[in-house]
Amino acid sequence: MRNGHLLVAFNESPPRRPFLHPPDEPRTLCLVVRSTDEGSTWGEPRAAPGFLTTGVECPSITQLDSGEVLLIQWRFAWFPLETAHKRAGAGEEFVVAGSGLGEAAPIASEADWPLAKLPWARTDAGLCCSISTDDGYTWDKTVQISTAPFRRGYSPRPPVQIADGALLLAVASHDARGVLYTLRSTDRGRTWLPPTVVSDSAVLSEPTVARVGADRLVLLARHDASGFLFQQMSTDAGQTWTRARQLPIWGYPAHLLSLSDGRLMAVYGYRRPPFGIRACFSQDAGETWDMRHELVIRDDLRNTNLGYPTAVELSDGRILVAYYAEDSSGVTHIVGSEIRLNSDTA
Structure with missing residues (x-):
């Protein structure tokens, strides 16, 4: 933040056994927590944009050059099973909740309802953008972002601001097609232009974009089938993109951060x-990646229920990485790791 504060946006869900991933949990709430001393201490979490907004996927948050703060969320609408069954007869598409992580089941026919x-x-x-003009303390406006012709548009990463001041938000269709596309805003998130396809040649999701030059952008995306990150690049501020290529980096999803020393950092769950x-x-704006000096920030977490890291460079050059993991009792929590880079990390 321009005032030196740090904001972390994350999801909170009620404790259940078995644990439910946010797409299965109607009571998922977005919270924002603030630090005024570069991460040494943190205040109490606040609901964002408010307590009435529940059933959301992973949020992203960023501050624009104007000082406004944007919070991006993909939202679900939840119904009792009987109500959903009736509405499905009128043509709405529904997904029933499974009994564990990643077990959501789309309803394709009447025979699928017993899967619930x-x-x-x-x-x-839909995809929503909430706007704050007071450094994220309150939220003045929430706008719906059309993703048509795609039904969905999900990404846990915020938009990047390009050279002309426009915002570029990279999202994925989050379905079997796995199409990556971008949405562009020229009025600081109030309205958004129709989608521009980035990639439809591989089933990719959860993209992250970094600006590494006036019009040069680097995009990394998750590839579930292999576990490796895939990369695309643009030299015209996101108008066109190279074909997706697999990187030697295993881990997902990633967050890209342009460092003050000119390097590009990708941080990811393992x-x-x-x-x-x-x-x-x-060291060359994403052309090559130095796997010989891959940095292990943590290697002591208890299982696969971890990740979605986000990194920020602090005023003294330290990097703060925020992510989620399970504690010894199986409760997920938000964790921060501080690292100081040296010549051995690149």
Whole structure:
């Protein structure tokens, strides 16, 4: 933040056994927590944009050059199972909640309704952008972002501001097609232009974008089938993109950060033993990545329920990486790791 504060946006869900991922949990709430001393201490979490906004996917948050703060969320609409069953007869598409992580089941026919293991179902409520003009203390306006012709548009990463001041938000269709596309705003998030396809040649999701020059952008995306990150690049401020290519980086999803020394940092969850958080660096704006000096930030986490890291460079050059993980009792929590880079990390 321009005032030196740090904001972390995250999801909170009620404790259940078994644990429910946000797409299965109607009571998921977005919270924002603030530090006024570069991460040494943190205040109490606040609901954002408010307590009435529930059933959301992973949020992203950023401050624009204007000082406004944007909070991006994909939202679900939840209904009792019986109500959803009736509405489905009128043409709405629903997904029923499974009994564990990643077990959501789309309803394709009447025969699929018995797949429901919990008494609710969801449909899509759309992509939303909430705007704050007081450094994220309150939220003045929430606008719906059209993703048509795509049904969904999800990413846990915020938009980047390009050279002409426009915002570029990279999202994924989050369905079997796995199409990556961008949405552009020229009025600081109030309205958004129709989608521009980035990639439809591989099933990719959860993109992150960094600006590494006047019009040069680097995009990394998750590839579930392999576990490796895929990369695309643009030299015309996101108008066109190279074809997706697989990187030697195993881990997902990633966050890209342009460092003050000119390097590009990718930080990502490592969901195989030893479980943890890692980072890799590029000294040539994403052309090559130095896997010989891959940085192990954590390798002591207890299982695959971890990750979604976000990194920020502090005033003294330290890097703060925020992510989620399980504690010894199985409760997920938000964790921060501070690292100081040296010549051995790139």
